[in-house]
Every structure is written in C-alpha cells, then in structure tokens.
Amino acid sequence: MKHLAEYRNPELVEKYLAEIKKVVSKPWSIMEVCGGQTHSLVKHGIVRLLPDEINMIHGPGCPVCVTPLSLIDKAVHLALNHNVTLCSFGDMLRVPGSTKSLLQAKAEGADIRILYSPLEAVTIATENPDLEVVFFAVGFETTAPANALSVMRAAELGLDNYSILTSHVLVPPAMEAVLNDPDCRIDAFLAAGHVCTIMGISEYYPIIEKYQVPIVVTGFEPVDLLHGILLAVNQLERGEAKLENQYTRIVRPEGNLNAKNVIEKAFEIHDREWRGIGNISHSGYELRDAFSSYNANIKYQIDIPKAEESSICIAGDVLKGIKKPYQCSAFGKECTPQSPQGAPMVSSEGACAAYYHFSNINQPELSQD
Amino acid sequence: MLAKDQKIEFQLQCPLPQLDFEYITLGHGSGGLLTNQLLNSGVFELLSNPYLDKQHDGAIFKASGELAITTDSFVISPIFFPGGNIGELAVFGTVNDLAMCGAIPKYLTLSFILEEGLAIKEFWDVMLGVKWAANLCGVQIITGDTKVVDRGKGDKIFINTTGIGELIPGASIDANRIEPGDKIIVSGQIATHGMAIMSVREGLEFETTIESDSQPLHKMAENLIRDFKEKVKFLRDPTRGGLGTTLTEMVKSQPFGANIFQDHLPIDNQVANACELLGIDPLYVANEGVFLTVVKADIADAVIEKLKSIEGGHQSVIIGEITSEHPGQAILNSAIGGKRLINMLVGEQLPRIC
Numbered sequence: 001m002k003h004l005a006e007y008r009n010p011e012l013v014e015k016y017l018a019e020i021k022k023v024v025s026k027p028w029s030i031m032e033v034c035g036g037q038t039h040s041l042v043k044h045g046i047v048r049l050l051p052d053e054i055n056m057i058h059g060p061g062c063p064v065c066v067t068p069l070s071l072i073d074k075a076v077h078l079a080l081n082h083n084v085t086l087c088s089f090g091d092m093l094r095v096p097g098s099t100k101s102l103l104q105a106k107a108e109g110a111d112i113r114i115l116y117s118p119l120e121a122v123t124i125a126t127e128n129p130d131l132e133v134v135f136f137a138v139g140f141e142t143t144a145p146a147n148a149l150s151v152m153r154a155a156e157l158g159l160d161n162y163s164i165l166t167s168h169v170l171v172p173p174a175m176e177a178v179l180n181d182p183d184c185r186i187d188a189f190l191a192a193g194h195v196c197t198i199m200g201i202s203e204y205y206p207i208i209e210k211y212q213v214p215i216v217v218t219g220f221e222p223v224d225l226l227h228g229i230l231l232a233v234n235q236l237e238r239g240e241a242k243l244e245n246q247y248t249r250i251v252r253p254e255g256n257l258n259a260k261n262v263i264e265k266a267f268e269i270h271d272r273e274w275r276g277i278g279n280i281s282h283s284g285y286e287l288r289d290a291f292s293s294y295n296a297n298i299k300y301q302i303d304i305p306k307a308e309e310s311s312i313c314i315a316g317d318v319l320k321g322i323k324k325p326y327q328c329s330a331f332g333k334e335c336t337p338q339s340p341q342g343a344p345m346v347s348s349e350g351a352c353a354a355y356y357h358f359s360n361i362n363q364p365e366l367s368q369d
Numbered sequence: 370m371l372a373k374d375q376k377i378e379f380q381l382q383c384p385l386p387q388l389d390f391e392y393i394t395l396g397h398g399s400g401g402l403l404t405n406q407l408l409n410s411g412v413f414e415l416l417s418n419p420y421l422d423k424q425h426d427g428a429i430f431k432a433s434g435e436l437a438i439t440t441d442s443f444v445i446s447p448i449f450f451p452g453g454n455i456g457e458l459a460v461f462g463t464v465n466d467l468a469m470c471g472a473i474p475k476y477l478t479l480s481f482i483l484e485e486g487l488a489i490k491e492f493w494d495v496m497l498g499v500k501w502a503a504n505l506c507g508v509q510i511i512t513g514d515t516k517v518v519d520r521g522k523g524d525k526i527f528i529n530t531t532g533i534g535e536l537i538p539g540a541s542i543d544a545n546r547i548e549p550g551d552k553i554i555v556s557g558q559i560a561t562h563g564m565a566i567m568s569v570r571e572g573l574e575f576e577t578t579i580e581s582d583s584q585p586l587h588k589m590a591e592n593l594i595r596d597f598k599e600k601v602k603f604l605r606d607p608t609r610g611g612l613g614t615t616l617t618e619m620v621k622s623q624p625f626g627a628n629i630f631q632d633h634l635p636i637d638n639q640v641a642n643a644c645e646l647l648g649i650d651p652l653y654v655a656n657e658g659v660f661l662t663v664v665k666a667d668i669a670d671a672v673i674e675k676l677k678s679i680e681g682g683h684q685s686v687i688i689g690e691i692t693s694e695h696p697g698q699a700i701l702n703s704a705i706g707g708k709r710l711i712n713m714l715v716g717e718q719l720p721r722i723c
Contacts, residue, residue, distance in 0.1 A: 004645065013705040045707015091648075116571065222705045358709040 007221030008044075016226035020233055021051045028236050029055040029185050030229060031178070031321055033171060034192030035062030035349025036220050042354040044222045054229065057185075057321030058344075058351035060174050061192050063139040064091050065343040065350040066274045067167045069307040072097035075136050075165055077304050078296065079110035085128075087121040088136040089143075090114045095346045096339070098307035102136075118150035118164070125154065125162040134296045137164040141195045144168050144285055145259035148266035151287065151294045165296040166286055169272055171195045172203045173283035177274075179211050183322050188232040190218040190225070193247035198263075200255030204243050212241040219247040266291055276315030276343035310335075313342030318351050325352040332356060379501050385493045386411035393487040398517030407515070411493070415500050420476070420511035428511035430476060435536035437472035439463060443528040448495065451565050452580030455526055456498030458657060461585050462608070463532035464506045468587035469604040469660060471540025471594055474506055478531040479513035484523035495526055506585045508532070537591060539598040546602045549625050549693040552669035554662045556589055556676055557582065557684040558635045559612050563654035564643045573647075579639055582658035589682050592675055593662065601672075603663035606656065610714055613652035615661055616699040617713045627699040629689035629711065652701075653714045663691060 006012075032038055038058040041047050047056055060066055076097050079086040086102065093102045093114065106112040111131075115121055118135045125133040137147040147164055154162040171192055178184055191204060196217045204215045214235035218228030228246040235242060245251055263285070272284025287295045309315075312330045317323040325331050325344065335341040337353050344350035348357055388410050396403035413421065420428040441463050448455040460477065467474040479499065483492065503510055565581040567573070586606060593601045607615035612634075620627050636644075636651055644651045658681060664672050669687055676682035689702075699711040 008704055010705050043709060044703045044705055045701075045709045046705070047707075049705075049707050114571075116573075222707075357712050 004221065007219070007223040009223060012223045013049075013226060016223065016230050017049055020054065020226065020230050023230070023233050023237055024051055024053045025237060027053045027055065028187045028233060029057050029321060030188045030190060030232050031057040031059045031186045032190040032218070032225070033059040033061045033175060034194070034220075035065065035347065036194070037190060037192065037218065037225060038062070038351055038354050039349045040220050040222065041225060042358045045358075046222055046225060050229070054233070058318070058354070059189075059321075060178070060274065060277060060319045061140065061171060061195075062344070062347050062349040062351075063143070063169065064095055064347035066169055066276060067092070067095065067138050068273045068275045069098055069309060070273075070304075071165070071167045072102070073099070073304055073307050074297075074302050075134075076100055076102060076105045076110075077302055078134055078165065078300060079105050079112050080108065082132070082300055082302075084132040084134045084300075085111040085113065085124065086134050086136060087113045087115045087118070087124065089116075089138070091347050092136055092138060118147050119153065122150050122153050122157070122159070122162055125159050126157060129161060131161060133162050135162075135164045136167075138167045140169055140171055140192070141198045141263070144263045144267060145198060145256075148262045151266050151291050152262070154294055155291065160293070163294045163296040163299045164287070167272070168267065168285035169274060170269070170283050170285070172207060173280050174274065174277070175207060177277060177280045177283070178320050179207070179213065181320050183317075184320060186213065186321055187236055188214040188216070190228045190232065191215050193217055193219040193224070193251060196245075196247065196251045196255065198256050198259045200260075201243060201245060201251065201253050208241050208243055214241045215243050217243070217245045217247050217251055219250065275309075276313075276319050278316075310341040315342035315344050315352075318344050325355040328352070376501055379504075380494075380497050383411075383415060383497055383500070385490055388489055391489055393483045393485060393489065393492060393517055395485050395517050395519070398483065398515055404515060412496060415496055416479075416503070416510045418509040418511065420509060421513075425512075428476070430511060432475070432533070432535060434538070437467050437470040437534045437536055438531065439466040439470070440529065440531040441466060443530070444524065445566065446524050447569055448491065448525050450569050450581055451578045452562075453583040454495055454498040455528060456495035457502040458498075458583050459528040459530050460499055460502035460506060460508070461583055461657065463530040464502075464508060465586045465606045465657075465660070467532045467534035468585070468590040469542070469606055470534065470536070471542040471590070471604065472534030472536050473591060474508045474532055474534045474587050476511045476533045477503065477508050478529075479510045480529040481513070481515045482523055482527040482529075483515065483517045484525050485517055485520040487525050491525065495528075502585070506587060537594045540594045540601075541599040542602070542604050544603050544619055544623065546599075547619075547623070547625060547663050547691055549691050550666050551602060551663050551691040552666050552687050553616075553627060553629065553689040553691065554664060554669065554672060554676075554685060554687050555612065555635065555659055556586065556662070556682050557659040558637050558640070559607075559656055559659060560636055560640050560644060560651035560654035561659075562657040563611070564640045564649075564651075566655075567647070567649075568643060573643070577639065579637075579643065582656070584658035584681050586658070586660050586681070589676055589679050590660065592679055593664075593672060596675060597664065597668050597672065600665040600668050601662060602665070604660055606660045608657060609655050611651070611653040611655060612661065613650070613699075613711045614714055616711055619661075619663070620697055620699050622697060624696050625691050625693055626695040626697060627689055628692050628694075629699060629701050631701055632704040633686055633688045635684050635686050635688075649718050652711065653718050666690070
C-alpha cells in the first residue's frame with residue numbers, strides 16, 4: 001500500500017489537474033480503453049474533477065462485459081448438462097446468459113468453482129481424474145498467458161479431463177473497430193497499461209500512423225490516469241499524434257517476452273464476436289490445432305439456440321463513446337446490475353455499471369462528467 | 370483478538386470429555402439416549418446456570434424494564450478461522466445485535482443443527498468458544514436444542530441464537546432522530562473479519578495471517594449510552610454487506626444524507642492490500658468487531674476519547690457527518706477530492722478478473 005499511496009497522493013492529483021486545466025483550450029474526447037481504468041476514474045470521483053472540456057469515453061476493455069451472450073449460455077449448458085466442473089474467475093459468475101447466469105446454474109446444483117488462476121483448475125483435474133474440468137478462459141491479453149500455461153501444463157501431464165472454453169479478446173483490433181465507426185468522436189486513447197505490460201507497445205504505432213490519434217499507455221491509479229490525460233491533452237493541443245508511455249514503472253516497450261512466447265505457443269489469432277460491438281476480425285485468440293483436445297468448444301458438441309441481445313440496449317453507442325450510460329432510456333430502470341440488458345452493465349468495470357454504482361442516477365450533478 | 374492467553378488457558382481447563390463415539394451420528398439428534406449422552410457428557414456442565422440446569426423444554430426467567438430481543442443464525446464456513454470460531458461468533462453476533470439496540474445482553478438461547486459425521490472434538494471446540502464468549506459477555510445460555518441432519522445436508526455446524534437484553538435507561542437508538550451536523554463514528558478498523566474469512570476460504574496467503582476482529586461490542590455501547598444518553602442516536606454493527614450497506618440503509622428515505630471521508634476510514638494495511646489484490650471494495654466487506662454510531666456533534670470528541678479507553682475501541686475515529694445537502698444518499702469523498710455515491714451492494718462481492 002505504501003507504493004499505492006504514492007499514486008493516490010492528493011497533492012500530485014491536484015498538480016496534474018491544475019496542469020490539465022492550464023493546458024486545455026478546447027473540448028477533447030479521450031477514451032480510456034480498459035475497464036479497470038473506468039472503474040478507477042469513477043470510483044475515485046476523478047471524472048467530476050476534470051475540466052468541462054475533457055470528455056472521458058469509457059472503452060470496451062471490460063472482458064466480462066464483452067464476452068458474448070452465446071458463450072455464457074455455452075458455459076451454463078456445459079455446467080448443467082454435460083456434468084463438468086466449470087471453473088471461472090469470480091466476476092463471470094453473475095453475468096446473465098440468455099436464460100440464467102453461472103451463479104444461478106450453481107444454485108441449481110452445477111459444480112461451478114471460483115478460481116484465481118487457471119492453474120488451480122489443472123490441479124483440480126489432476127487430483128480428481130473422475131471429474132471433467134473446464135476453465136472459462138475469458139479476458140484480454142492479460143489473462144492469456146496463464147490460460148495458455150494451463151493448457152501446456154495439462155498437455156505435459158497428459159491430462160484428458162481438462163479443457164478451456166475460450167473467449168480471448170485483443171485490445172488493438174477493438175480500438176481500430178471503434179475508430180472505424182463513422183460516428184466515432186475519439187480524439188485520443190489511454191491504452192490499457194496491463195495489456196501493454198504483456199504485449200509491449202509496438203502494436204500501437206500502425207494505429208497512430210493510420211488514424212493520427214495520440215495514444216498514451218496509462219496505469220490505473222488516480223495519479224496515473226491524470227498524468228495520462230495530461231500527456232494526451234498536451235499532444236492534442238499541440239496537434240501531435242504519437243505514442244507515449246505513462247506507465248513506465250511497469251511497461252517495457254517489448255512487453256513480457258516470456259508471456260508472449262507462451263501465448264504464441266498455445267494460441268493463434270481468430271475473428272471474435274464482442275458483446276455490444278459485434279464481430280471484429282482478427283480480434284481474439286483461439287487454441288492452436290496442436291491443443292485442440294483441450295478446446296472445450298471442440299471437445300463438447302454444444303448445440304444451443306443462438307442468444308438474442310435486448311433490443312433496448314445502446315451498448316454499442318456507449319462503447320464507442322457516442323452516448324453516456326445515463327443517456328440510455330433503460331439506464332437504472334429496465335437495466336440495472338441485477339438485471340442487465342447489455343454488456344456494460346454486467347461487471348463493475350463496465351461503463352454503465354460503474355456509473356450505476358458510483359454516481360447518482362437521480363441527481364444529475366453526480367452523474368455528469 | 371481478545372485476551373488470547375486467557376482463552377487458551379480456559380480451553381486447557383476444559384478437556385474433551387471421554388466419550389465412546391468420535392463422530393456425530395443421526396442418533397445424536399434423535400432426542401433419545403445418544404442426545405442425552407452428548408449433552409450430559411459435558412455440555413450442560415460447561416454451560417451450567419440455574420435456568421439451564423433444570424433441563425426443561427424452555428426457560429423461565431425474571432426481567433425488568435424494557436427488553437430487547439434479537440435472533441441470528443450462523444452458517445460460517447470454515448467453522449474455525451484465524452481469530453475465532455463459529456461458537457464465539459454466534460455469541461458475539463447476538464450480543465452485539467442487542468448492544469446495538471441499546472440493551473445489556475442477559476440471556477441467550479443456543480440451537481445447533483449438526484451435520485452427521487462432525488467430529489466430536491470439533492463440536493467440543495465450538496462449545497468451548499460458546500462458553501468462553503458467553504463468560505466474556507456476561508450472558509447465560511438458558512435453553513437450547515440439538516438436531517442432526519444427514520451428511521451433505523448441512524455444513525458441519527449451523528447455530529441459531531436468540532438473545533434477550535435489558536434496555537439501558539436513557540437509551541434512545543433511532544435513525545429517525547439523526548439530524549444534519551451529527552457526526553458518524555466507527556469504533557475500529559473495517560473489513561478485517563471478511564478478509565480473514567476470505568483468505569482462509571480461498572487459500573490466499575499474505576505476509577502474516579489476517580485475523581478476524583470478532584469481539585463483543587456491548588461494553589463500548591453501554592458506556593456510550595450511560596455517559597451520553599440520547600445524544601447517541603444510532604448504533605449498528607455493519608456485519609454482512611459491510612459499512613457501505615449500513616450507511617446506505619441508514620440514510621435511505623431520510624431527510625438527511627451522509628458525507629464520508631475516505632481518508633478517515635480506518636483499515637489495516639494488510640487488509641487493504643488483500644482487498645486491492647482481489648478487487649474487492651472494503652466498504653462492502655463484513656465486520657464482526659466494529660460498530661457505527663451517529664452522535665450529536667458536541668459530544669463527538671468525548672465519544673472518541675471514551676471509546677479509546679475501552680478494550681476494542683482504540684482505533685475509533687470520526688469518519689464523516691450527517692448533512693442536509695443530499696438527502697437519502699451517502700457520498701464518499703475520495704482521498705483525492707473526488708466524490709462518489711455509496712450504493713447498496715448487488716449480490717455477493719466477486720473477485721475481478723484483472
């Protein structure tokens with residue numbers, strides 16, 4: 001906490017805020033890509049401290065939120081009907097599928113376990129050869145190395161009772177998808193610090209080149225975020241578009257080579273459906289053929305009807321920054337964290353849920369940016 | 370947390386009774402010979418008092434003045450955790466609920482639902498916890514019940530307790546009496562119990578073991594009421610749902626709101642680290658040894674001084690105040706000067722992916 005406290009230092013926050021206010025001369029829209037950043041911005045009340053000119057747009061970087069409904073249905077189906085032990089990170093459990101969430105399936109008797117690492121799932125499979133263990137492998141580049149390792153470990157051990165249900169998504173293609181939208185109004189990005197910790201920063205140069213948009217690799221604490229915003233505003237005001245790394249204490253330009261190596265061994269790039277956005281080409285990981293026996297999608301023939309998203313949800317517009325969560329007619333009414341109608345309301349890192357939890361839907365002064 | 374040496378000494382004085390069975394069987398809940406053997410083997414003796422000694426279906430007792438009654442069930446898993454066990458927790462939990470009503474805890478009932486296969490040794494250790502905690506709180510267990518369910522239909526031990534207490538003269542604990550300007554105080558560090566349980570349950574290891582702060586609060590509550598009477602307006606122990614939920618409930622539909630200052634919230638470093646690591650908000654983590662009180666502003670400093678002089682209260686601190694500015698809402702003023710709404714927790718807190 002000592003080190004954390006440094007990045008929550010009120011004096012530094014004050015200093016960066018003053019600097020942003022000094023530099024900014026016109027309205028700018030900046031997207032923080034990662035859900036962790038959204039959570040932090042709203043939880044610490046930073047959005048309200050920023051000058052009116054700065055419009056923070058909350059990006060698609062919440063893995064729980066963008067996991068397609070159909071995949072959650074698959075996980076529920078596997079747990080209930082295929083007699084598997086379904087292991088998952090905690091916050092996937094509450095996300096409603098088209099009929100029920102994993103938490104509800106658990107209440108109905110399915111063997112569903114919350115784990116902190118997929119390697120624990122491999123241990124469960126090793127110690128219980130009579131159980132069929134499936135790990136729900138969701139997440140961005142950050143969780144991919146551990147998921148890849150779990151499969152490689154299972155292969156080393158010769159396990160035939162372990163597999164993963166993959167929904168891995170990648171950040172750079174999502175940023176491009178957002179930029180390609182004709183309604184896009186994003187002037188700069190705060191790139192997700194943790195993703196860059198794994199992947200490095202080289203993937204962003206082509207995006208900057210093509211779209212002339214500043215990208216600042218940014219951390220998650222209040223001081224990080226304000227520093228990142230300041231760097232982005234500086235570039236925008238000067239008419240620049242370059243890559244800057246605010247999160248130098250963690251992110252090396254080349255990333256984590258060991259982690260990248262593991263990902264490369266186990267996964268290959270595939271098209272992927274994003275909840276709230278749709279299909280994005282080359283935007284996800286799928287297990288390589290060499291590991292197909294660990295791919296739950298292949299191992300279990302799951303034939304369930306395609307799930308339909310709610311028609312009132314404007315998640316696409318929220319994720320692209322065209323609308324704010326509270327501008328949705330269903331926000332806080334039909335759509336709440338208890339009964340989310342769309343992706344950004346499901347996890348506390350989703351833009352809608354973050355606003356729902358931490359701002360006041362009745363009193364605009366707390367809801368406005 | 371409390372008088373650890375005394376607790377160990379007490380446990381050593383009460384060795385496991387000699388029994389010809391090692392595990393609880395369905396027969397121990399039949400009401401017949403086995404039930405009798407179990408209770409007579411040492412339970413009655415351990416908890417002995419004139420009411421219980423009659424071994425009647427219920428207890429007849431004298432009381433005076435206004436009474437407070439509360440009931441609570443305890444289903445915690447694991448039943449032994451760093452800093453306590455389910456038996457102590459059951460007594461403290463019920464005692465604390467009475468204390469929060471402004472009452473002096475007097476009598477408790479004790480009902481067990483045991484799972485077939487429970488080791489007698491574990492049952493006895495829980496009983497020792499009950500006895501030790503009851504002694505500490507000055508309450509008597511005056512009646513009880515034991516049932517046994519099939520293996521797999523319980524989780525070792527479930528305990529239900531009902532508590533009866535006598536209202537302290539001058540006590541007037543009522544959220545409707547809260548007014549703008551009143552101060553909000555917590556009696557100790559938050560989120561400790563919940564994180565202690567979570568770290569055992571999830572097998573998480575930190576530099577040192579986080580111990581539950583489970584403890585009785587009745588002495589602190591009694592002292593406050595005796596000294597400050599009706600100026601103590603609200604008392605609540607924020608157990609499940611944590612401080613955040615209690616604050617939200619306190620201001621809901623009221624003509625006042627609450628301003629909480631994040632940098633005043635007392636939290637142990639290690640607990641704060643564990644929360645950060647798991648992506649869990651300490652405001653919504655269960656407490657068992659802490660209470661929240663709202664008092665008139667002119668006595669706030671004296672309340673803190675008083676609490677600090679009592680065991681268990683040395684970390685008490687003013688965390689915020691009542692305001693007329695945003696009625697019905699509790700607002701957290703973040704350490705960096707931002708504001709956010711404290712909302713009711715939806716479902717269970719689940720660790721985040723990243």
